[in-house]
Amino acid sequence: MTNLQTKKEPGSVKDIKSARFAAMTGNNAIAEAMRQINPDVVAAYPITPQTEAVEEFADFVANGKVKTEYVAVESEHSSMSACIGASAAGARTITTTSSAGFALMWEMLPIASGLRTPIVMYVANRAFSAPLNIHCSHDDTMGGRDTGWIQLYSENAQEGYDNMIQAIRIAEDQSVRLPVMVCLDGFIISHSVERVDLLDDETVRKFIGENKPPYHLLNVAKPITIGACALQDYYTEHKRQHSEALINSKDKILQVADEFAKISGRKYGLFESYKLDDAEYGLVIINSAAGVAKMVVDDLRGKGVKAGLLKPRVYRPFPGKEIRDALKHLKAIAVMDRVDAFGAGRTPTFTEVASAMYGLEKQPLMINYVYGLGGRDIRLEDINNVYEKLMDIAKKGKVDKVFDYLTVRE
Amino acid sequence: MALSLKELSKKEELFSSGHRLCAGCGAATTMRQIMLATEDPVVISTATGCVYVATATYPYTAWKCNWIHSAFENSAATISGVEAAYQSLKRQGKIDKKIKFIAIGGDGGTYDIGLQSLSGALERGHNFLYVCYNNEAYMNTGIQRSGATPLGASTTTSPAGSASYGKKVFRKDLTAIVAAHNIPYLAQTTPAHWRDLMGKVQKALAVEGPTFLNILAPCHRGWRVEMKDSMKLARLAADTCYWPLYEVENGQWKLNYTPKEKKPVTEWLKPQGRFKHLFSNPEYQKVVDRLQETVDKEWAALLKKCVVESKPPETETKTAPARDVC
Ligand SMILES: Cc1ncc(C[n+]2csc(CCOP(=O)(O)OP(=O)(O)O)c2C)c(N)n1
Numbered sequence: 001m002t003n004l005q006t007k008k009e010p011g012s013v014k015d016i017k018s019a020r021f022a023a024m025t026g027n028n029a030i031a032e033a034m035r036q037i038n039p040d041v042v043a044a045y046p047i048t049p050q051t052e053a054v055e056e057f058a059d060f061v062a063n064g065k066v067k068t069e070y071v072a073v074e075s076e077h078s079s080m081s082a083c084i085g086a087s088a089a090g091a092r093t094i095t096t097t098s099s100a101g102f103a104l105m106w107e108m109l110p111i112a113s114g115l116r117t118p119i120v121m122y123v124a125n126r127a128f129s130a131p132l133n134i135h136c137s138h139d140d141t142m143g144g145r146d147t148g149w150i151q152l153y154s155e156n157a158q159e160g161y162d163n164m165i166q167a168i169r170i171a172e173d174q175s176v177r178l179p180v181m182v183c184l185d186g187f188i189i190s191h192s193v194e195r196v197d198l199l200d201d202e203t204v205r206k207f208i209g210e211n212k213p214p215y216h217l218l219n220v221a222k223p224i225t226i227g228a229c230a231l232q233d234y235y236t237e238h239k240r241q242h243s244e245a246l247i248n249s250k251d252k253i254l255q256v257a258d259e260f261a262k263i264s265g266r267k268y269g270l271f272e273s274y275k276l277d278d279a280e281y282g283l284v285i286i287n288s289a290a291g292v293a294k295m296v297v298d299d300l301r302g303k304g305v306k307a308g309l310l311k312p313r314v315y316r317p318f319p320g321k322e323i324r325d326a327l328k329h330l331k332a333i334a335v336m337d338r339v340d341a342f343g344a345g346r347t348p349t350f351t352e353v354a355s356a357m358y359g360l361e362k363q364p365l366m367i368n369y370v371y372g373l374g375g376r377d378i379r380l381e382d383i384n385n386v387y388e389k390l391m392d393i394a395k396k397g398k399v400d401k402v403f404d405y406l407t408v409r410e
Numbered sequence: 411m412a413l414s415l416k417e418l419s420k421k422e423e424l425f426s427s428g429h430r431l432c433a434g435c436g437a438a439t440t441m442r443q444i445m446l447a448t449e450d451p452v453v454i455s456t457a458t459g460c461v462y463v464a465t466a467t468y469p470y471t472a473w474k475c476n477w478i479h480s481a482f483e484n485s486a487a488t489i490s491g492v493e494a495a496y497q498s499l500k501r502q503g504k505i506d507k508k509i510k511f512i513a514i515g516g517d518g519g520t521y522d523i524g525l526q527s528l529s530g531a532l533e534r535g536h537n538f539l540y541v542c543y544n545n546e547a548y549m550n551t552g553i554q555r556s557g558a559t560p561l562g563a564s565t566t567t568s569p570a571g572s573a574s575y576g577k578k579v580f581r582k583d584l585t586a587i588v589a590a591h592n593i594p595y596l597a598q599t600t601p602a603h604w605r606d607l608m609g610k611v612q613k614a615l616a617v618e619g620p621t622f623l624n625i626l627a628p629c630h631r632g633w634r635v636e637m638k639d640s641m642k643l644a645r646l647a648a649d650t651c652y653w654p655l656y657e658v659e660n661g662q663w664k665l666n667y668t669p670k671e672k673k674p675v676t677e678w679l680k681p682q683g684r685f686k687h688l689f690s691n692p693e694y695q696k697v698v699d700r701l702q703e704t705v706d707k708e709w710a711a712l713l714k715k716c717v718v719e720s721k722p723p724e725t726e727t728k729t730a731p732a733r734d735v736c
Contacts, residue, residue, distance in 0.1 A: 040498040043491060069498035071490060074530030078487035081527065084480050085455065085491025091498055093491075111480050217476040217492055218499065220451040220507050225471035227479035234468045 024196045026189035029157040030096070030122045030182075031056035032196075033164035035066055036204040039120075040091035040211075043071035043082035047101040048134045049186035050124040054096050076101035080108035080119075087117035087179075088226050090216030092168065095119065098186055099126035102140035106147075112179045113148030114242060115227055118171035118211075119179040121149075122164065125287070125338075126186040127374045135375020136186040138286065138339040142348045144181070148242055150249055151315040153286050154184040155272075157194045159313075162266055165199070168208045169256045176249045177214075178242075185288040185338075187375055203263050250317050270319040272311040273326050275301060279308025281390040282327060282364075284335040284353055286312055289371070289378050296383040307387055312349070320356035327357070330364040331394040334386045336406070338372045345403050365399050371406040382407050413605050413612075418446055422474070429472035430464040434637035436627035436644060437461050437516075437543040439601040444512070444541060447608035448615065451475065452510045453496075455489040457519030458482035460550040460629075461543060483523035486531035486540055489513040493536045510615050511538035517558035518548040521584050532591040532620045539614045539621045542584065545629035553632040557582045560652075561704070562697040563684045565632070570687040575694045580704060585624045589658050596622040597657035597666070602644035606655055606666055613657075626653045634683020646678040651709040656716060663715040672709070675702045 024032065030053045034042070042061075044054040061070045071086075073079045079095050087093040097105065102123060112119055127137035145151060152167060154160040160182060167180040184190060199207075215224050230238050250270065261267040274294050276282060283293050290311035300307040310326055312319075327333055335354075337347035344351065350368035357363055369386065372378045386406065393399050424445035431438035437460060445452075453476040456462045462479050465472040480488045489511050499505040513531075515524050520542040528540060547565050548554040555568040561580045564570035568577040588596050595617045599607045607625065614621035626647050628640040635643055647653035648667055652675055655667040676698060679685040688694045 040502070041491065041494045043494065067498065067502055069494040069501075071494045071534065073487065073490075074526060074533070078484060078490075078527050078530055081480055081484035081487035082491030082494065085478065085488040085493075086495040087491075088478055089453070089492040089495035089499075091491075091495035093495075107481060108484070115480065217453045217478060218496055218505055218507075218509060219476070220509065223474060223476045225466050225473055225477045228466035228468040228471060229463055229479075230468035238468075 020198060022196050022198055023193050024157055025052065025191050025193055026157040026160050026184050027052035027124065027191065028056065029161040029196045030164055031060070032198065033161045034094055035060045036199070036201050037092070037094065037165065037168055037208060038066045038205070039068050039094045041069050041071065041083070041086035041093045042095065043073050043079045043086065043093070044095045045073055045076045045079045045097070045101060047076070047098045049126060049190040050096045050098040050101070050122065052190070053122060053124070076105040077108060080105035080112060083119045084108060084112050084115060084117050087112075087119050088115060088216065089218050090211070090213040092172070092211040093117070093119045094121070096122040096124075098124045099128055099140050102144060103128065106144065109144055109147035109149060114238070116177040116242075116245075117179060118177055120164065120167045120171055121179065121181045122160070123181050123183045124186040124190040125183055133374035134187070136188050136338065137373050138183075138337065141181060141183045142337070142339045145316055145348065148178070148246060149316060150176075150178055150180040150246065150253070152180060152182050153313055153315055154182060154189070155287055155290050155311060156189055157184070157192075157196050158266075160184040160189065161196055161198070162260065162264065162268065165204055165207065166256050166260050166268070170249065170253050172211050173252050174212070174214065176245060176252050178245060178249060183287070188288045197264070197266075199264060207259070207263055247317050250314070250319065253314055268313060270314045270322055271326070272313060274309040274311065276308035276310060276326055278306060280306040280331045281387055281394065282308045282310060282330045282333045283383070283386065284310045284312065284327075284333060284349060286315070286338070286349065289336070289338065292378055292380060293383045296380055296387065299380075300384075300387055305387065305391070318352050318356075320352065323353060324356045324360065327353070327364060328360055332365040332367070332390040334367050334369060334390055336369045336371050336386070340370045340373075350403075365393050365397075366402070367393065367399055368403045369406040370404075376407065378407070413447075413608050421446055424448065424474045425465075426472050426474055428470070430467065431460060432631060432637070434630050434640045435460070436601055436629060436640045437545060439641070440543050440607070440625050440627045441465070441514075443601055443604055443607050444611050445475070447611035448510065449612070450508050450510045450615070452512055453477070453489070453492050455479070455485050455492065455513045457485035457515035457524060458550070459516035459519050460545075461514060461516065463550060482519055484527045485513040485515040485519060485524060487527040489538050490531040490534060490536045493538050511536070513538055513540045515540070515542055516549070517542060517544040517546060518556045520544075521557035521582060528588075529591065532588065532593050532622070535619055537618060537620070539611070539623065541623045541625060543625050543627040545627050545632060546581070547629070547632045549629045549632045558584065561701055562688050562694070564687060565684065575687060575691075575697050576684070583708075588622045588624070591620075592661065593620045593622060594618070595657065595659050596624075597655075598624045598626070598653065599655050599666075600626045600644035600648060600653060602641040603648065603655060603667065610657065632684065634686070635681055639681065643678065643681065646673065649673045650675045650678045650705065652678050652705050654709065654712055656712060662717060663712070665712070665716040675705050
């Protein structure tokens with residue numbers, strides 16, 4: 001699953017603060033990032049597979065490791081509502097959720113972004129019911145991709161940790177002021193132990209700096225009204241500003257990534273290009289499955305096949321132009337999603353990538369797979385089959401079936 | 411601050427005129443009284459409903475204090491986040507001002523869709539006052555029934571018709587539900603009893619922990635009464651014991667107002683168009699009877715709970731009638 005996996009016992013987060021490397025689950029790594037960020041308010045509600053992160057954070061609160069006011073709300077609708085209140089009051093605010101919890105707070109997601117509250121939310125991706133399934137699909141955050149939030153996806157615990165820390169800087173930047181969700185794969189990453197390279201507390205504290213809200217509800221000297229209704233006369237302008245802020249946040253995301261590279265040695269972009277420069281066959285794939293796919297790429301390269309891969313990190317704002325530039329020379333591309341967009345006959349990422357490729361004089365052939373739903377394992381040979389399919393359609397020069405489910409009983 | 415009209419007239423109105431609530435709206439009078447009663451700076455959260463849509467339409471606001479609306483069912487959850495931020499920043503020495511927190515919701519936003527959010531925030535013990543302005547239906551969306559709508563009332567989703575006498579079930583006793591949370595202070599009142607209302611706001615805001623006011627706020631559109639009669643109807647609600655004024659302070663129930671002569675509930679029902687059908691069809695006399703029986707039973711039960719009877723502050727003075735502040 002991931003080349004960073006170790007056989008070590010998971011160390012308790014409490015014991016490894018001074019260590020530079022730790023064996024941690026994805027949830028541990030997120031909780032550790034939250035401890036280091038030391039937010040003013042956390043309002044959260046338990047749901048598998050995210051729960052461990054809030055439990056661990058509650059433990060930090062109980063032991064005085066953070067100065068956070070922890071609001072143990074009675075639902076996710078209330079967690080997002082309380083986060084909106086807290087953030088509007090000028091507090092640095094974090095929440096966490098998965099699946100049904102994400103769905104329950106759905107109403108509040110565009111409200112959080114529309115009110116420009118810079119909340120950071122960790123989402124351990126999990127499938128929607130029914131049938132109930134606690135394992136990974138990207139139903140929750142892919143469904144919420146157009147709620148006006150910035151979305152960062154993470155392949156492994158390390159990326160989850162790094163994204164959380166960068167998310168604070170991005171969200172709170174004066175030119176952005178938008179909420180950010182940091183997504184990683186439920187169970188596959190949230191519960192697997194990996195080696196994580198941690199920054200020390202002081203470095204994180206300096207990197208994120210102070211939250212400086214331009215206005216807030218606790219400024220008695222300058223009362224404000226937040227959340228007035230805006231009808232036919234002003235609504236469109238509000239939305240346009242929101243849209244622009246989200247699109248423009250791309251530059252800030254890259255700038256924060258540059259600064260983060262200086263303190264961590266780990267460089268992030270809008271997406272990861274893996275052996276794409278001279279590639280002929282490429283996958284576009286998000287989160288943990290990209291780890292498996294990279295191993296297949298290496299293997300194919302060893303056999304002389306020009307395979308490559310693109311792993312989106314920043315999904316909102318969607319870097320369409322950059323993705324087009326990275327993919328346009330390929331012969332054939334498979335876009336794979338751990339989610340279906342029912343009735344569309346194409347998955348969300350396929351639609352995004354295909355739209356980014358629109359207008360190219362010479363378009364690569366493109367196919368689309370749904371894979372790994374509800375945590376179904378994606379194996380090396382499954383990915384290998386996809387590359388073989390790509391070679392086949394490149395040879396034929398045409399696609400016979402654009403959309404399909406991978407590894408499904410018919 | 412003394413609750414005399416003389417003193418109040420010197421106070422800045424934090425709920426300013428120019429809002430778009432109807433003339434004669436019981437909720438508007440309620441908001442004005444609440445804001446006049448505050449002494450420390452307050453942050454308000456308001457649920458979607460009439461008070462929201464008519465007081466904050468971009469680029470205008472009627473609120474001269476910090477104020478937020480986020481959605482319909484979460485006024486309590488939203489203020490709980492604001493209050494948590496305050497506690498956190500105060501503990502860190504980033505804020506030193508004394509600030510009070512008030513969540514406002516209609517009966518729809520409180521009895522129904524926001525009940526869970528309210529219950530959660532009360533249980534968590536946030537330091538805030540929740541005010542339900544109860545006009546007994548979803549007025550903003552066109553007079554649909556709510557959990558506060560009385561038996562027999564005709565609303566747009568419980569209309570009276572040839573086969574129906576209107577709402578078929580009783581309202582729920584939200585104040586008692588809130589009392590079951592064992593919070594330090596809660597009360598019922600109406601804006602017609604302005605001194606009682608404002609005194610209760612001050613009492614609630616002085617208490618540490620969650621507090622709650624259920625305020626019957628007549629809506630002349632929904633109740634189908636004359637615009638000028640909102641306060642009269644609020645007064646009749648207390649005089650018929652349909653809406654008793656009482657408070658629960660640290661578990662002690664106290665009656666704040668005993669009508670000199672308990673009026674029959676028909677005096678409150680008859681002027682209201684929403685109950686008109688009950689009086690035009692003799693078959694529906696039984697609905698009126700059930701309403702009266704229930705009011706009697708609830709009043710008797712309340713009297714039993716109320717160990718102390720405290721007089722309403724209003725009756726202690728002979729100053730101007732309620733309309734002066736309305
Ligand atoms: C989740 C949700 N459901 C429904 C609505 C539509 N809605 C807005 S206000 C309202 C009724 C409000 O009634 P109430 O709380 O009694 O306040 P009032 O309008 O009487 O002031 C409804 C149903 C909404 N805004 N949000």
